[in-house]
Amino acid sequence: MNADVLEKPTVSVPPASGEPEDERTVVKRAKSGDMAAYDELVRRYEERIYATVYHMTANHEDANDLAQEAFIKAYQALNSFKGDSSFFTWVYRIAVNKTINFLKQRRNKAHLSLNDLDFNAEHDPDLVALISDKTPRRDVNLSELQQKLNEAMQKLSEVHRLVVTLHDIQGLSHEEISKIMDCNTGTVRSRLFYARQQLQAYLSDYLK
Amino acid sequence: MNSSPEDFEGLRRLLALKRHEQPPPGYFDHFSDKVIARIEAEGLVMRSSWWQRLFPELDARPVLVSAYGLVIVGLLVVGLGASQSLETAESASPVLASPWLGPTPAPTEVALTPIDPSARQMIGQSDSRSSFTPVVSSTAPSFLFDVNQWKTRGNLGLTDYAVPAP
Numbered sequence: 001m002n003a004d005v006l007e008k009p010t011v012s013v014p015p016a017s018g019e020p021e022d023e024r025t026v027v028k029r030a031k032s033g034d035m036a037a038y039d040e041l042v043r044r045y046e047e048r049i050y051a052t053v054y055h056m057t058a059n060h061e062d063a064n065d066l067a068q069e070a071f072i073k074a075y076q077a078l079n080s081f082k083g084d085s086s087f088f089t090w091v092y093r094i095a096v097n098k099t100i101n102f103l104k105q106r107r108n109k110a111h112l113s114l115n116d117l118d119f120n121a122e123h124d125p126d127l128v129a130l131i132s133d134k135t136p137r138r139d140v141n142l143s144e145l146q147q148k149l150n151e152a153m154q155k156l157s158e159v160h161r162l163v164v165t166l167h168d169i170q171g172l173s174h175e176e177i178s179k180i181m182d183c184n185t186g187t188v189r190s191r192l193f194y195a196r197q198q199l200q201a202y203l204s205d206y207l208k
Numbered sequence: 209m210n211s212s213p214e215d216f217e218g219l220r221r222l223l224a225l226k227r228h229e230q231p232p233p234g235y236f237d238h239f240s241d242k243v244i245a246r247i248e249a250e251g252l253v254m255r256s257s258w259w260q261r262l263f264p265e266l267d268a269r270p271v272l273v274s275a276y277g278l279v280i281v282g283l284l285v286v287g288l289g290a291s292q293s294l295e296t297a298e299s300a301s302p303v304l305a306s307p308w309l310g311p312t313p314a315p316t317e318v319a320l321t322p323i324d325p326s327a328r329q330m331i332g333q334s335d336s337r338s339s340f341t342p343v344v345s346s347t348a349p350s351f352l353f354d355v356n357q358w359k360t361r362g363n364l365g366l367t368d369y370a371v372p373a374p
Contacts, residue, residue, distance in 0.1 A: 120228060127224060127228075130222060146226075
């Protein structure tokens with residue numbers, strides 16, 4: 001996929017369901033120069049944007065820079081945002097494009113800088129089951145598993161990593177991903193299938 | 209191509225681990241502040257006029273828009289009514305007709321006193337130009353500076369002043 005195609009955040013997408021009703025109002029206020037309104041928009045989506053970039057780069061510092069730059073670029077281009085799509089989808093596209101361009105330049109120079117696992121990880125039923133029951137290497141700890149998982153993710157191409165990140169980690173639907181990646185849902189599904197196959201192969205030692 | 213969930217159940221569980229990777233505590237407390245600070249530092253802040261700022265506000269508040277429209281319509285109606293009542297009053301009573309809007313009265317003629325013939329003779333004019341007629345002359349009358357002419361034109365003569373001896 002050409003990253004330049006994603007660079008144009010002009011696709012007409014209806015607002016996502018469950019979106020706050022007054023997002024358009026906040027965007028209009030931000031467009032009129034109200035910095036408090038833009039601050040509110042950043043606060044709404046900062047965690048999701050950061051998380052996506054982080055899972056793509058596996059580097060906290062890069063994710064920090066790229067997420068900030070994505071919001072700055074979105075502000076610069078705010079007047080070109082017509083409101084046909086949700087602001088969330090629009091800013092997501094900007095962040096994804098920035099990240100893909102960054103990864104293309106950084107290729108073969110990946111350096112992992114992983115965030116710590118939160119306290120809940122040890123109690124996550126899926127992870128508990130994975131480690132205690134089905135993992136052949138039962139002595140593995142969560143940190144090691146985290147390291148191997150991120151290394152495997154970095155072996156995927158950018159678009160395949162993006163699909164896995166958005167669907168399997170962030171929980172976005174195929175439709176939402178297709179809007180962000182500017183492709184049809186069939187392409188999203190096929191990329192997701194291929195990416196999972198690749199990951200399964202890389203992580204076979206840690207899976208049943 | 210089938211990607212049924214059970215095919216990747218183990219992988220799905222493993223990927224759940226990624227959701228637990230979190231930035232340092234408090235990381236998002238100042239994230240937006242940093243973004244805004246960078247926007248301001250790079251001089252990207254959009255400035256808008258009060259008019260541009262007003263429109264989003266109006267757009268956001270339909271009640272305010274309606275009230276604004278009603279005020280405008282009300283002012284128009286009041287203005288129209290006032291102008292019609294003025295016209296009616298003017299036609300009904302000529303006294304009330306606005307004097308300041310009526311025709312300007314013709315200027316009254318000022319009766320000019322004819323110039324005394326002796327004075328006219330003195331200044332050497334024979335016509336009857338009024339004082340409103342500007343006198344344009346490039347030179348002053350010669351008799352003003354000739355003592356001999358004074359004698360011939362009137363009863364003018366030299367006067368001796370005798371200074372009494374002390």
